[in-house]
Amino acid sequence: MKVLVTVKEVATVEDDFEISGTEIEETYLDYDLNEWDDYAVEEGVQLAEAGDDVEVVAVTIGPERADETIRMALAKGADRAVRVWDDAIEDVELLDVETKAELLGAVVEAEDPDLVLSGVQANDDSFGATGVALAEEIGFQWAAVVNALDTEKVLDEGVASVRRELEGGVEELTDVDLPAVLTIQTGINEPRYASLRGIRQAQSKEIKPQSLDDLGLDASVVESSLDVTAMYEPETESDAQFLDGDADEQASKLADVLREKGVVGE
Amino acid sequence: MTVLTIADHRRGDLRDVSFELLTAGRELADAVGTDLHAAVISGNVEEFADDLNREGVDQIHTVEYGEEFNHDVYAQAVTALTEDLGAEFLLVPNSVNGLDYAPAVATRLGRSYASDAVGLDYDGTLEVTREMYGSKVETTVEVTEGPFVASVRSGEWPAAEGVGDADVSAFDFDVDEDAVGSTVKGFEEVGGGDVDISEANFLVSIGRGIEEEENLELVEALVEATGATLSSSRPIVDNGWLPKNRQVGQSGKQVTPDVYLAIGISGAVQHVAGMKGADTIIAVNTDPNAPIFDIADYGVVGDLFDVVPALIEEFGGEPPSV
Ligand SMILES: Cc1cc2nc3c(=O)[nH]c(=O)nc-3n(C[C@H](O)[C@H](O)[C@H](O)COP(=O)(O)OP(=O)(O)OC[C@H]3O[C@@H](n4cnc5c(N)ncnc54)[C@H](O)[C@@H]3O)c2cc1C
Numbered sequence: 001m002k003v004l005v006t007v008k009e010v011a012t013v014e015d016d017f018e019i020s021g022t023e024i025e026e027t028y029l030d031y032d033l034n035e036w037d038d039y040a041v042e043e044g045v046q047l048a049e050a051g052d053d054v055e056v057v058a059v060t061i062g063p064e065r066a067d068e069t070i071r072m073a074l075a076k077g078a079d080r081a082v083r084v085w086d087d088a089i090e091d092v093e094l095l096d097v098e099t100k101a102e103l104l105g106a107v108v109e110a111e112d113p114d115l116v117l118s119g120v121q122a123n124d125d126s127f128g129a130t131g132v133a134l135a136e137e138i139g140f141q142w143a144a145v146v147n148a149l150d151t152e153k154v155l156d157e158g159v160a161s162v163r164r165e166l167e168g169g170v171e172e173l174t175d176v177d178l179p180a181v182l183t184i185q186t187g188i189n190e191p192r193y194a195s196l197r198g199i200r201q202a203q204s205k206e207i208k209p210q211s212l213d214d215l216g217l218d219a220s221v222v223e224s225s226l227d228v229t230a231m232y233e234p235e236t237e238s239d240a241q242f243l244d245g246d247a248d249e250q251a252s253k254l255a256d257v258l259r260e261k262g263v264v265g266e
Numbered sequence: 267m268t269v270l271t272i273a274d275h276r277r278g279d280l281r282d283v284s285f286e287l288l289t290a291g292r293e294l295a296d297a298v299g300t301d302l303h304a305a306v307i308s309g310n311v312e313e314f315a316d317d318l319n320r321e322g323v324d325q326i327h328t329v330e331y332g333e334e335f336n337h338d339v340y341a342q343a344v345t346a347l348t349e350d351l352g353a354e355f356l357l358v359p360n361s362v363n364g365l366d367y368a369p370a371v372a373t374r375l376g377r378s379y380a381s382d383a384v385g386l387d388y389d390g391t392l393e394v395t396r397e398m399y400g401s402k403v404e405t406t407v408e409v410t411e412g413p414f415v416a417s418v419r420s421g422e423w424p425a426a427e428g429v430g431d432a433d434v435s436a437f438d439f440d441v442d443e444d445a446v447g448s449t450v451k452g453f454e455e456v457g458g459g460d461v462d463i464s465e466a467n468f469l470v471s472i473g474r475g476i477e478e479e480e481n482l483e484l485v486e487a488l489v490e491a492t493g494a495t496l497s498s499s500r501p502i503v504d505n506g507w508l509p510k511n512r513q514v515g516q517s518g519k520q521v522t523p524d525v526y527l528a529i530g531i532s533g534a535v536q537h538v539a540g541m542k543g544a545d546t547i548i549a550v551n552t553d554p555n556a557p558i559f560d561i562a563d564y565g566v567v568g569d570l571f572d573v574v575p576a577l578i579e580e581f582g583g584e585p586p587s588v
Contacts, residue, residue, distance in 0.1 A: 011399070012399070013399045013400075013402050013403075015552070015553040015554070015555060016555070017402075019403065022405070024399070024403065094407065096378065096379070097369060097372070097373075097379045097381070098372070098373065098378070098379065101369075101373060120365070123399070123400055124398060124399055125398055126381070126382060126396070126397065126398060126400075127379075127381045127382075128360070128365050128381055128382065129365070129368070129369035129372075129379060129381050130369075131369075132365065132366065132367070132368075132369035132370050133369035133370065133372065133373045133379070135370065136341075136369070136370040136373040136374055137373055141447035141448055142337070142366075142370070142448075143337075143366070143448060144337075144362070144365045144366035145362045145365055145366065163454075164362065164366070165362065165517050166276065166362045166363070166453075166517070167281075167361065167362055167516050167517060168516075168517070168519075168520065169455060169456050169457040169510070169517065169518060169519065170276070170453055170454070170455055170456070171453065171454045171455075171456055172335075172450055172452075172453055173450070173451040173452045173453070173454065174448055174449065174450050174451060175448065175449045175451060176447060176448045177447040177448070180447075183365075186500065186501070186504045187500070187503065187504035190505075190506065224410075225378035225409060225410050225411040225414075226378060226380060226407045226408070226409060226410070227407060227408045227410050228405050228406070228407050229393065229405075229406045229407065229408045230405060230406045231398075231403050231404070231405045232403065232404055232405075233402070233403060233404070233555070234397070234401070234403070234404045234557075234560070236559070236560050237560055237561075238559050238560045238561070238562065238565075239563075240549070240559050240560075240562040240563060240564060240565040241563065241564050241565070242564075242565045242566070242567065243564060243565065243566050244567075247568055247569070247572035247573050247576050248576045250566045250568055250573055250576070251573050251574075251576030251577040251579070251580050252576075252580060254548065254550075254564070254566060254573070254577055254580075255577060255580035255581065257546075257548065257564055258468075258492065258525065258527075261524060261525050261545075261546055262524070263467060263468035263492075263494070263524055263525045264468070264492045264493060264494075264581060265493070
């Protein structure tokens, strides 16, 4: 069985930052493995540990720098990785969902996995759509916002028995035929830390770069139908009263507020 | 040109976002100069249609099929209806179920997709306002190729009200059963337990700012000193540090205390969905730009590891050394 895990290196923004044009200035950005994808990687690795012959392949769309992030997936137990990049992609400001689905779709075609695991959303562009769009693109079944997966059933019966986490503490129990794409919600498992041994092993694992050409695609797939026209810090609707001073003064003012509101005695 | 919105319902009830979509849809239809259609799929569609018949809705389409949401059925029905109507603008909820069919519909229809819209403007082309980087920035994106699909964030538009005079008609199409690859087996409530945080009048809520499980002791000491009830954001529960019944938010509990003290919580939209109904919101956060301050009544920009111990002492407690 082959499990493909889509991972994304996301940009995180420092507390103080500046925007230039329609981008945050590079100096204020850090890069990390997308939180939701970390859980997807873990779920893939757990499947590999439970099954006999399960290969886990991580795939990402990202520049060379993203190798660092994929290495984290490899260090946690993915067997090998594919990184899609191309000058034509570099030029696009915001990759839309359709483009990502087409790029990843080409990788799925080449790899022919039984199961694709992807994070519910990426914390930078927050589309929350790539996994399901990918499923549709490649004709797989799917389930979104999965917070439990019956490992044995996947391995033995070719069915993904999942729980989908709905709003307000309700979960939906659903069976999905394979091949399928599942978008993974945090909390489904406990992502492991990469061990030193894992990190060492990751160095020798393959990260295969793939250009549009390699994937049999032409540059037209990256034509985005979304144009970013403005980026700004949202106007704060805040009329919060800030309690200033050092920590002791702040605490004292905060205590006064709590007493005033009548929720704490004294 | 038509604007079409798709209702969301669960276990016999339309969800609020269904009515909010009508407002968003009407505004867009006005800007475009066209009609607003709404559709409801599965469940008691007659009753749902009655309820959706609010001011400004021109036409309601019902699709009878099963009781509950099934994404394969929704994807087929929404695609067929959109094509049948030639609807240029398709608005769906950015709910968990919306996440489960909207991207597939957009792909199937070959349309641009902009998710989680908090604003929609039309002036010849469509401009969608979205948030990025955990709500730290807002962007406007122009959809350069219409027609399009947009999913709309819950709670951003007021619910449509008033009684409308829409025509209601059944949309008949044959569901391709062979293409239904998923089966909903049932539902389960999770997160019960000893404490009901939705009943509490003073919640001390902790988020990822606490860093380590051991440090929870600090917040527990505050809870003890103040007689508050302890709740948290999602990562704390995901880490297994607190049980699910303590989670506030979209997928956790909705709470409405007199005071909600959010400590080390950024204020992600899914968290805010559960606590914005609190009477007084107080936030302690090191990041002066944290979105939680946008909805807070009182803000403390500071390190919780300094502020919380001092606060414990204010109430005569003894801060543990963490
Ligand atoms: C479908 C879906 C459903 C979800 N449902 C929920 C839900 O029900 N509830 C929920 O909470 N989330 C939910 N989430 C997750 C949500 O998107 C956020 O990831 C989560 O709320 C973030 O939690 P947080 O604020 O504790 O952590 P973070 O966003 O990491 O914020 C931590 C904050 O702590 C501050 N901080 C750090 N150190 C300190 C310090 N020493 N002192 C003071 N402040 C400090 C930081 O500045 C930061 O603002 C859901 C997500 C999805 C996709």
